[in-house]
Amino acid sequence: MKTPPPANRIAERKLRDKQTRRAQIITAARQIAEIEGWSNVTVRRLADEISYSQPVLYAHFENREGILAAVAIEGFQELGLALEKARKRVKRGSTVESVAAAYLEFAASSPAMYEAMFSLTLTVPFDNAATPPELRFAFSQFLELFQGQSLKPEVLSELFWANLHGIAELTRTKRFPPSRQKERVRTLVDLFTLPR
Amino acid sequence: MKTPPPANRIAERKLRDKQTRRAQIITAARQIAEIEGWSNVTVRRLADEISYSQPVLYAHFENREGILAAVAIEGFQELGLALEKARKRVKRGSTVESVAAAYLEFAASSPAMYEAMFSLTLTVPFDNAATPPELRFAFSQFLELFQGQSLKPEVLSELFWANLHGIAELTRTKRFPPSRQKERVRTLVDLFTLPR
DNA sequence: TAGAAAATCTAGCAACGCTAGATATGACGG
């Protein structure tokens, strides 16, 4: 077996450590946000959480908002996976119903993360080349859902997404009573599945 | 003509002054937010704007968030009026189309105010007795829209609102390309008007 | 016009995001 030059091994270890710490920061931020709200996610608090001083955080992220953005991207990754799973493993009813339920379940069970995913305004438009692949992946799940069924999958996907997002957001901010949620989803699914 | 006791007249004048100042604060907050974003709406800045020291603001609002809430409520009032107007004076097409266009027009032309209206989580649920009448008024416009047409106007109204809110929010945060907006609205109207 | 009451201001606290400059740690050549 060949032994790589020590310089490389050391550099690799340092890189690993750095990535680990980055992950720790993101995890801590998410955890605090989910329990105590985003206003309690301060740079000082995060530094404390990973047992380093504040300036270390700025070696990983440009600023506090950069941390939020990282959490948001992780959220889009998870959401995308959840939707894909729901789309492929349909339990009962239509795929549309399954995906809708998965989306709302995600938003309801991780409200702080969901908040981060949509609260910050993107600097680059969604369909730009510089858009993180995680975001594109998540949206592609909606596109798949309406592929071939309609003349314009994009428009239908966008509308379906907008409707789900609206429900999630208005529920999270207490505009919608949770009591009618089941009925809402049923009607929503009808709207987007019944033949026109 | 009778001259009321001076005590009353003075008290009235003080009340008027106070209300005027309150209105000034709200107007200034809205103006700054719309031009420079909510992060630039600081208590010091607002105090400066009305030419008083900071503590005066706390005689009008409990805290900074109270100012946001006041702007939000004014927003719901305006939105409600805009929707009512759109519903009653239908220009072309259906009332649903007219209301949808009015809603999105409102959100697009006052993004900061719209942000305030939905960013802050309500302490009391929307259908509570303590809910400000402005919010109820705005939502009632949706209810009117689907009255008698369906078995459950509430559910349909909520879904329609959620869809509009989703479109507005995803457009504001650059998730939706503005290019397809017309087509989106057309399809949305179809979804909610075509007989089922 | 004197004194009470109301209105307003000054000055400061604690916490925030962020950073310059000092200090400690660890890798590498001799």
Added chain:
DNA sequence: CCGTCATATCTAGCGTTGCTAGATTTTCTA
């Protein structure tokens, strides 16, 4: 094994924020 140098990390502090206690001024009343 050691001295050197780069890298990693910390201490300390700046400017700004929301908010408030206590002093001070203004206004009303009798």
